[in-house]
Amino acid sequence: MRTLLRNRRKLYLCKSFLNEQGIKEYQAPIEMRINYEPTNSNSQLFTFGEHYSQNFQAIVDLEIGKEFKEGDKCYILVEPPTQHDRTCSKADYIVSVLPQTSLNQVKLLFVRLSGTTESYGN
Numbered sequence: 750m751r752t753l754l755r756n757r758r759k760l761y762l763c764k765s766f767l768n769e770q771g772i773k774e775y776q777a778p779i780e781m782r783i784n785y786e787p788t789n790s791n792s793q794l795f796t797f798g799e800h801y802s803q804n805f806q807a808i809v810d811l812e813i814g815k816e817f818k819e820g821d822k823c824y825i826l827v828e829p830p831t832q833h834d835r836t837c838s839k840a841d842y843i844v845s846v847l848p849q850t851s852l853n854q855v856k857l858l859f860v861r862l863s864g865t866t867e868s869y870g871n
Contacts, residue, residue, distance in 0.1 A: 757782035761824040762816065762844075763837040775822055775837040778829040783807050785825070785859065805842065805859040814855030817844050823859060 761778035768774050785807040805825060809817075822840035830839055845858040 754782070756784050758785065760785065760842075761829045763822045763824075763829075763840060764816075764818070765820050765822070773820075774835045775840075777833045778824060778837075779816075781813070781816065783809055783813060785857075788858075803861040807857045807859070808854050809857060811853055811855060814846070814857065817846055817855075817857055819844060819846050822862075825859060 759780055759782050762781050763775035763778050765773055765775050785805040788804045788806045821844040822837040823842040823844060824837075824840050825842045827839065827841050841862055842859040843862055845860050846855065
């Protein structure tokens, strides 16, 4: 979705891949800027069919949406570590790409990973 640059917030995307042994690993974090927002109860129930107040959602253009795939991890509320961790164990969200892709937009859902609340004082 086309939004003003001032409304876009940064997140760090770690793309997943399978190594030679078939183990899932993650590439180094890439800084991206998109307009994500917390899901409220109405939008979650209508769009995603669930209610969980700590998720984020975004509607992005196709060229940005192609960068995301199911299972990638993101650093949204925390900064990524200075040294790359191949498992992205400190990431606080995981990407869920919804199949409702229109001609020019993709809906994304960022699901909160458990065990990450101590990182930012909740």
